[in-house]
Amino acid sequence: MVTPVARRQAVAHLCSSFEVSQRRACEVIGADRSSVRYLSLRPDDATIRVRLRELASVRRRFGYRRLLLMIRSEGVLINHKKLRRLYAEERLQVRRRGGRKRALGTRVPMELPQGPNQRWSLDFVSDTLTDSRRFRILAVVDDFTRECIALVADTSLSGIRVGRELDAAIARRGHPTMIVSDNGTELTSMAILRWSQLTRIEWHYIAPGKPQQNAFVESFNGRLRDELLNETLFSSLDHARELLAEWQVDYNTVRPHSGIGNLPPSTYAKLTASDMQRDGTLRCVEGSAPRPVASPSHTGSNDQRIPPIAG
Template identity: 65%
Template sequence: MKRSRFSEEQIIGILKEHEAGVPVAELCRKHRVSDASVYKWKAKFGGMDVSEARRLRALGDENAKLKRMLADAMLDNVALKDLPGKEVVTPAARRSAVAHLMERHEMSERRACKTIGCCRMTVRYRSIRPQDEALRERMVALARERRRFGYRRLHVLLKREGHAVNHKKLFRLYREERLAVRRRGGRKRAIGTRAPIRLPLAPGERWSLDFVSDQFTDGRRFRILAVVDDCSRQNLALIADTSLSGTRVARELERLIARHGKPTMIVSDNGSEFTSNAILAWADKTHIEWHYIAPGKPTQNAFIESFNGRLRDELLNETLFSSLHHARAMLARWQADYNTTRPHSALGWSTPSAFAATFHPQRAPTLRLSNGSAPTPVAQPANELSKTAGSELTTG
């Protein structure tokens, strides 16, 4: 806008002369202006004094400033809506947002930082942190090999290989490589007060048994009998077959006892195989205490349930089995890896085999109390199955 060579005070003075009786033509000759300018001044400043004119000018300046602020705010709003992504929280995301505003909307660095509320020092900072390419490549390779391992178990495996890395730094690299394990949906579980399960004091004191089901690629189903030592968390057996009867279970237990020794107690659910006459006769013959959990209470057999979850998550859900021979080979390979390589969080990230090797056979404590009585079972047995094996054989 072209600035007038007359100030508001001078214009009001000229209009005062016109109000005093000086003709417009004489005012135009005297001040060297056109009559149109005089009439325009009269329409704008007629009847005003100097203070009112100054106030009008201040209002005009303030109005222009507000218009500029509104235009800037609208432009900033449009620019913010054009930002890629939803949240600008991390320093890297802030630097990317500032670069986008400067490139797409031709903003200055100062204005772009002000728009997103970012410090200019954050934008200008350049990281001197090493990239750790070798560590990243090895971590990605391990994560692809063991798809269901989180960063904690990967950290243990990397430490075994000689990589000296802090777990917090590894977690940062783990997130940057987008290696987070996808959570699988599970059923809702009731929340309440539960008594903690008693831990055995030495390997071989208590075994847990349970069945896991899966199917081949052609749709046929097969079952897996899993046996776990509750103290060392060792997986003693993974027997896969299309049918596993009580007689077969007793025969497999005989083989395990010949290899690992006889346990003091065996814990299982109330499945038909475990409550069959073959199992009752075998338990009575071998004098092994067989404990049945309460019906509908799998938490009373928590060790084998936890193992079944790891087995299904890391092997069964990740593998397509073409035949029974293929399933047995994969189960044997996974069992060896579970016992000798896979770190277990409940054992201080040691392996079950290494943890079992720390127990001396002669110094292993027994389960008998000072008065000679047996300790309380791991869980309250079912009312209808609380009898001993011998009494059940007697009643048929």
């Protein structure tokens, strides 16, 4: 019995079980009567605890910092230290998953794009349906606003299909200046090279075996897998597409992003657009996340067999 709470419980037990006075019980266990009689003045946090548990049950991979942002967005004023205490008392800590390999050696900070649609990053993510059939997801991200531009799921995604999906994204958002990808067979195919030449969009290939040079979409893939793919069993391809569309809307409009000042990507894009219309300057918000590292190679892929892109 080293804590005041434990001593109060012991005194209450002696008084009820052995019918002794509080003074006698305190003498037996060596407790201070003023400590035993103390009444806490701490306010009742039942409402906040209930809401915290509700958010944590829906956002199972959110830590207390993002839950704090979401609770504050609902108009609740609470100190971050108090919410962290409630978060720990409710045992809502996120269990860390297994480690991953990390790049070693000297790395140069990556230059960030200076506006929307300056640079898009894309990559593939794979997952499995409940009947053990595998499917792939094409993820496209705007490196400046951090918006998820497209999430396309199918059992096969060829270079021609990638070009069609990019055409659909361009029709909604406009032409990007550059697209960054790895050296996958679909992305180095003649269909993509021909598409790049026709659209006059520069296509930049990272160095083989250097996924950190495509850090924005790799980070997005980690969030997608951690918050949706690892948490959901997909019964069919249509089911996967439906949940991916819902998660994409939530990611762009609700989920706070630490890299852009804890704002949702769509909100940050609107603020940036309004600043450009008002005074011609971009709104650049420094977030709490570490800056991305490992700049892409300016010479493109190290594989000499890949033909250069004209234009």
